[in-house]
Amino acid sequence: MTEALRTPASQQAVQERLPPELLPPGEGFVGILKRDLLLAFRHRGELANPLIFFIMVTALIPIAVGPQKALLSQLAPGMIWVMALLGTLLSSDSLFQSDYADGTLEQLIISPQPLWLLVLAKISAHWLVTGLPITLAAPILGLMLALPEAGYATLVLGLAMGTATFSLFGAIGAALTVALRKGGVLLSLIVMPLYFPVLIFGSAAVQRVVDGGSAGAPLALLGAVFAFALLLSPFATAASLRAGING
Amino acid sequence: MNIQFDGFYFESLAEFFAMGGHATYVWGAYGVALVVMVWLVVRPLLRRASILNELRQNLKKRQHSLYEESR
């Protein structure tokens, strides 16, 4: 496992060519992205955790509220969104955890590559292994919860942006709590308020389409929140990592 | 008791306390506010007293060495 950490093929190739300060910033981004994806791929069990959580918990809803189709289809948009939120939130905790434990994080911080870009690479990898599977699995859950047919495209589109925003905001919380032993619960508390707008716009978009309206406005607002998070999060996360580790 | 203030809105003190049937809500809200506000003021004062107390005790214990340090 440690072997995999030290010698991903891409990183080795990068190191052989040039000293890191001479590399264009994009190299660091690609290197981290490939490394994280490779790591995630080697730990397929962990990779599946958020997805399994998402599916299992959503399957509990009909058990709890009853199998009436009308009721389920009314609850479906909100429930799928809440479960996607929780699934991403649970996995955010581990975003920097192993890198912190083995010292890689310190290496990233002192590396001459811009930290926010490396952080963005880590967040992208995180989304690819948690948010994307959840997004792709959502239509199946929609079927199980009797989501009306009109809602699927909006659900997938919204979740794609929404889970990415969850990952971006989650990274800030993960960076702030990385050095703490019991960061998990605290992470939820820190990050949850930031999730409100995403949840509101995302579930409203699906609800509107199901009700026969147009999802344009909420989807556009969701996109705006996503763009905002994309601008804010890498810098805030990088600052948090510096503050949490150096201090 | 029948005190009349100029501009006092209620007919009597009893009516004032009854708040037109909303006594529980009005006095409840003001009571909770009072408790929270008193707690907000008292908490730093108590903490201050305990800090100074602790310092005083430490001073007593090692009066000599501290005297040297503060030089």
Place this chain on the structure above:
Amino acid sequence: MWRWFHRLGSPRWFYQTSGRWLPWLAVLTLALLVIGTLWGLAFAPEDARQGNSFRIIYIHVPVSFLALAGYYVMAVAGAVNLIWRIKLADMVMTAAAPLGAALTFLALFTGAIWGKPTWGTYWVWDARITSMLVLLFLYLGVVVLRNSFSGRDTAGKACAILALVGTVNIPIIYKSVDWWFTLHQPATIKLSGAPSMHPDMFKPLLVMILAYYCFYALVLILNTRTEILHRERRTAWVNDLAVSELAVTELTSNEQ
């Protein structure tokens, strides 16, 4: 100018100067609170529709104002600490977090009590109430984060970043909650926007808002002073203070 700036950052200077102003501020706060409360409770006329329960407004509105303003106080203090590394700013921030959380709680609580006679229920998922709840979460996040770090500098920086992230997000959260509420507004509950208040009702409200601003300043200063004592407890001047206030501390410890 820079000397002034430098002096302002000195905890000791702050402690001594604020000590001189504190009694006056305390007297002013108490006077305004007593006047405003009596005026609002006993002399203002009752609301035509809500009856006397509307008198809760004299707590609820000022407290809500300060709950929100307090978050900005906290965030600005955090930013000052991050940028200029002024320790005093971090102490102010430490003092502001629990104070803001308490005020937000009070705003929610008085709002809930007011809601019962007015709307017939303690809790409504109204835009403003929901926003307040989010604000409470934001405050609690800062309070808990501060307490979970062992290193003081690290805690200060982390909390400052969190407060700033919260600050830039507050408008977005508020707008989204607003939007969400207009989407789901139930037909049975119509919350009228603030109708123009009668001057007889509005004047005591102004007094109370002023009173609560003073109260906020008072408690913030008290908390900051205590935090200063705690952090500087190894310095000579704090130890001198402990000795010179020996009689006072003796008194309070006897009372306990």
